[in-house]
Amino acid sequence: GVAAGSDDSSAWPMAAVLLASFYLNIVSWLYLSALWEKRRTGAASGHESTSITMPVGLIEGTETVGFFVVLLAVPGWSVVTMGVMATAVGVGALIRTWSGVRSLRERDLAPAGRRPRR
16 A cells, blocks of 8 residues: 555565565574474473464564554654565574574584573
């Protein structure tokens, strides 16, 4: 809707980039959560209060609401706002992936009796 209402021709491509960053983010979140569950280092280990592990990210609920408020309140900044949000979401997904790979490697390399908890 923001892209459709924008006079800027670059709003549609930026909206597509933002949507792609959301997909990248959810794939990294779900895949890492599934790996932790499979290895019983997530919620299945009994250390979580939810039924699945929810890896933290750079952009979560509050930040998303803030970005969308700015996106809707100041339509003239829509392309810049979508670009900043897409970048932050993408960086968050990369950080989550890097952190998850590192934590899984540490667990695999640790001696059986000294496996670090997440």
